Amino acid sequence: MNVVPAGIESHECDVLVIGAGGAGLRSAIAASALGARTTLVCKSLLGKAHTVMAEGGVAAALANVDVDDSWQVHLSDTLFGGKYLNNWRMAELHAKEAPERVTELERWGGVFDRTPDRRMSQRAFGGHTHKRLVHIGDRTGRELLRTLQDRAVHQGVDVFMEYTVTRLLTDGDRVCGALAYKRLTGEFVVFAGRAVVLATGGAGRCYRVNSNSWESTGDGHALAYEVGAELVDMEFVQFHPTGMVAPPGVIGLLVTEAVRGEGGVLRNSGGERFMERYDPKRLELSTRDVVARAIYTEVAEGRGTLRGGVLLDVSHLPSATVTKKLPGMYDQFLELAGVDITREPMEVGPTCHYFMGGVRVEAETAASTVPGLFACGECSGGMNGANRLGGNSLSDLLVFGKRAGEGAAEFAGSPVTPRVDGAQVREGLDEMAAFQSGDRPEDPYEVEADLQRTMQDLVGIFREGDGLSRALTELERLRARTAKVGAPGARAFNPAWNLCRDLRNLLTCAEAVTRSALMRTESRGAHSRLDHPEYDDYWSKHNIVVRKEPDGMRVDVRPAVRVPELAALVEARMAAEQS
């Protein structure tokens, strides 16, 4: 019997999915297809999750355009992009299953751009050897999300929109549900679930310049951490090379990599095509870590524009190509910046975009180290290693969304019924009530801004030991201030009250990133240490994990997950890159 305090609404299900982006929806579809009673809880309205903003495409080795493509090449590209630190088994499953997952979307009514012979077309993207990204204009994420949304709703998944989960509930060592508040009213609800899937996305709101919405506060990372799960690869934060830098109101807004995929050229203020110096082979279509560092370096060394960016130009392409292949970008620049990209270059600079790190999961089932708890999409770690290739997140969330849903459904089928503990629920209620009682002098918006400044300045694209140590001290101070944030007034749709709680998740993620970054004394992928600029042999074989201990955050090292059968493929790639 569940013990839920009087007056608290409660719902029961087999599989509880938290988050309704692509990963959450795909796992809900998978769980419900196996007959599990599936409930989906999300912070925003359905269809508004971050996946809706994905632009460029979904990577899958269908070989519709480049017949030489195969899952082996996709895998090799993914591992090279991730600097071989990926969980090889996850990368293998991903490359093998992505084509089937994308084809399935089409069968469910998703519509993508075509080849002349009327099959799904594929475009070039950074780090992909072949034209591999299935796309529709520059709104691929929207198409993917709508298709999944439709499928989930009509398959009978119960959807609770605009609910925020504040804690996972446990019975012994296993997870048995979650406590949430309904944003429209501020009332609390208990969701009892025999298994829980986290699909909450990233924590880009840790940084001042980011391409993320208010939702990306690392909820899943922090919820998992609080119940004892391990987070892996947290030092690897992807800065997308091209965000808008002007006008001020739109700083950080994403400029899709498809701009470069379609032939866009990067130049510094002197008109030089500077990527020739950083990656002469791949130029603008090098991996994101390389391009972001190159742009940062050009600006830092005085070759940027007055507003601190570089120029990205598609004006040499026929204007009809630009408006057809990049209609969203055309509108975005015309309306928000007054720039006609068919005639003038765009001004761009790096923006925090994606967390490679996340809940450490087992490749086959997406199970975390806590029984009953699964994770997929951006809030899970391992698949992308030290750097993610563009287009691999949409395929990742399809492949591992399905696996997580199936893993959770299977777990939920075990005969033991867990029990919700009323004391845990009451603790959760007290936590949220505290933000509205007693002396609460701190303003959550100010603390958030200070946190973002700290991370941007000290734990950004380039890092060094002293700065990281200073960041830790600063985070301690911010934690003390977060203990005193308050938000008076009604609870119904009160964003300040909501942010008080979100701040804790952001702080957990920020600390995990900083501690992991301090430990990794080398430069690899998205993690660049000025005081350790080289690759290190030891670190090439080890991942960093963090987990919660009674006295605070513990940072540990785990041998990287390798697959012996793939060693030949990796060695061949390494040799090819060195020649």
Next chain:
Amino acid sequence: MTARRLEIWRGDASGGDFVEYEIAAEEGMVVLDAVREVQRTQANDLAVRWNCKAAKCGCCSAEVNGRPRLMCKSRLDDFPATETIRVEPMRAFPLVRDLVTDVSWNYEVEKRIPPFAAREGADWLIGQADVDRMSEFRKCIECFLCQDVCHVLREHDLKLPYFGPRFMVRVAALEMHPLDGVDRTDLLHGEGGIALCNITKCCSDVCPEGIRITDNAIIPLKERIVDRRYDPLVGLVRRLARAMRRGHS
């Protein structure tokens, strides 16, 4: 930086009023930035929905100076510098608080529309021309501004039997899929209430994606219904078929 004045509607279902705020406007600022600046510095609990800030998610729908718009797409410098900008919630939907309305009705309508189902023997070869035609409808961001401005919905508190322009667009996207095997004309004619649309085109005027809702979705769907239900030749064939079936049984 220039000072800009805004009047933002504050209140809930029990009542409320416009409250005036002044903010320092930066270059390129949009109404959503201004509202969030007010929230950050002067009214912490101001309720507003937003996500992408790039006109892709359709969350920040509101009425700005009386016109349904996305706040993230409305630049402050589109309005005369001396003018106070008035921001209020969408009026067709029940109010939750401040700028947030209860749009759940739309999600209930969505459930009543049969999803895509491929017709038998589909070869999965689709031409780009078909994709381009469907794209106009599939690019809808579900901001519900068209629903907000639609007379049939707005003036009758969502009580008339009409799905509204958003879902005419939705049905058009499904019906125009070359491999779709479901017929939704009876649904449109019946509970979908397409006949209630009197083609004033207000929905097309406010669509931030520039979808020509009336011309390209609603009118062709109305024509399709007429073709299927009222074409005298088709009617004759249908009657004959019925008569033959009766003859056989």
